[in-house]
Amino acid sequence: GQQVMQIPQYQHVQEGEDFTTYCNSSTTLSNIQWYKQRPGGHPVFLIQLVKSGEVKKQKRLTFQFGEAKKNSSLHITATQTTDVGTYFCAGRGNNAGNNRKLIWGLGTSLAVNP
């Protein structure tokens, strides 16, 4: 079945350093979403990417969708302690049968040393 792999599983950075998490799908995706979950919290929707090669920015966060629509990345510039949490990607399949369900990665947990 369709799988979405996320790497790394954990990342520990010093405040001010950059951070990147990668998401790879076993199949072509129709779109991909990114969520952030703070410790003890719930996933919060950040963004959705739809087009091949799409790049979107939210302040210090840059999201990319690969040309083949099988991979995506989230890059945070100059991390802050408020960036701490787990970042999930969730891909939506390209086939009518599985198109409505999001397939979730296991997340990348980010820790930031002040």
Place this chain on the structure above:
Amino acid sequence: DAGVIQSPRHEVTEMGQEVTLRCKPISGHNSLFWYRQTMMRGLELLIYFNNNVPIDDSGMPEDRFSAKMPNASFSTLKIQPSEPRDSAVYFCASSPMGTLHGYTFGSGTRLTVV
């Protein structure tokens, strides 16, 4: 809007007891999702509804789990009888119907079965 409202926030119950989790989606959101989150398995989709109709319950672990959505503003997830391995955080999420929307998650119910 108050967002997606789940109750209770925490539930501790003894093995064999019935557990009922409740969710009120955002008004106007036609899709509702029940997820279970554990460290080992991440976020697992249990079941989802469109316009109060169950569409895919293939993620429901076994017959001990059941979900209902009697109207557009209320859904329940029931576990009967509960077992220690059911201990997890259960999230409800809602979204407008369609594939171009992010999900809004509730704060979750942390279930502990002893």
